[in-house]
Amino acid sequence: MPRLMPDPGPRRVIAASNFVYTVGSGLYLTAGVLYFTEAVHLPAALVGLGLGIAGVVSLAVGIGVGHLADRYGARGVYAITLVVQALATAGFVLADSFWSFVLAVGTATGAKAAGLAARSPLIRHYGGNRPQEFRAHLRAVTNVGISLGALLAGWAVQVGTLPAYRLLVIGNAVAFAASAAILTHLPPVAPVPAVGGPRWIALRDRPYLLLTALDGIMAVQFKVLTVAIPLWLVTATTAPRWLISGTMLVNTLLVVAFQMRASRGIVSPAAGGAAYRRAGVAFLVSCSLISLSAGIPAWAAAALLTTAMVIHTIGELWHSAAGFEVSFALAPRHATGQYLGVFGLGAGLAEALGPALLISLCIGWGRPGWYVVGALFAVTGLATPLAVGWAQRRQQPLPKGSRPRAARKGAASGAVPGSATR
Structure with missing residues (x-):
């Protein structure tokens, strides 16, 4: 992991924020569905339907939020998407019906898609002459973070109790909030003038x-x-x-x-x-x-x-x-x-x-x-x-x-x- 971290500066801030975020993602990817089926007791078919609805709704969000990042500054817009994702994820603990589940997971999924688009101008601005290589660098960091999150999620799955699953969800939300907080150390990026x-x-x-x-x-x-x-x-x-x-x-x-x-x-x-x-x-x-x-x-x-x-x-x-x-x-x-x-x-x-x-x-x-x-x-x-x-x-x-x-x-x-x- 130390070898994957860039030298001190904006790239390290982005990589560190990405790493913390993906630890939270690893928690959810490993046990998110189990939380709703085992802890909230929603039928698996309804969970699948809700995830599908959330996925479809989120498709168009990235385009609009990406445009906002271009016009109003990527750092602030990206940080807002992370905060929204943290709040929506924390809302999982309040979801006790199908529609409250769809609302929470739809908001979180939409914020995730929006964040990926809003982050792109940051990668391009701080990626030097080859932002594509910096994006590849972040993907390597992502896999480390997701793997660590998956290991931590294994504990909640093994214990299998409602408090353990809720602790997993709260840990996921905290990771997203911490990722947003780390971005405060990143110099703001001025919007590129529209043509x-x-x-x-x-x-x-x-x-x-x-x-x-x-x-x-x-x-x-x-x-x-x-x-x-x-x-x-x-x-x-x-x-x-x-x-x-x-x-x-x-x-x-x-x-x-x-x-x-x-x-x-x-x-x-x-x-x-x-x-x-x-x-x-x-x-x-x-x-x-x-x-x-x-x-x-x-x-x-x-x-x-x-x-x-x-x-x-x-x-x-x-x-x-x-x-x-x-x-x-x-x-x-x-x-x-x-x-x-x-x-x-x-x-x-x-x-x-x-x-x-x-x-x-x-x-x-x-x-x-x-x-x-x-x-x-x-x-x-x-x-x-x-x-x-x-x-x-x-x-x-x-x-x-x-x-x-x-x-x-x-x-x-x-x-x-x-x-x-x-």
């Missing part, structure tokens, strides 16, 4: 919207680890059940160790498109290996699943690095929050629809379904470089005199105009 033209330019940028959709399809891969593999391992293979935790551990360690390294060679949108293509091939190979793990001895199934997870994680590293590159490099600096809010729609849709898709194909259909999912990833990876090329050719022009031509040219080549540390 002429439509206000919601990201929603008019068709190439960027296409990239958002393609990244959303590829983002379904994140649910392979948390949804499809656990269910497949239990229902279709003879592999030991402890391997579910083992695959999670392998994935986390590889991301922490190699996410920054995977991002270093992806320094232009074209390189990002090529990384999407490699990721699609890696996911096709991993899905094919997972499908072969059914109906074979336990040791062979375990070996295949572990190998598949390593290959899948390599694809995940390429996919994440590619997303960091194209989402920042193809977004105009004055609308970073708005553009990254739009880009987050793809991941939001994958979050909402991915589990049902994977369960239907991989678990319901079985082995052929894995091949279909793998082919979907591969085709998406092949299509993305074409979309990147279109986006580079059709980057939305700004009104004459609003920004130097050289700056626009630099953005198209992968440089981030005006993003050097000031």
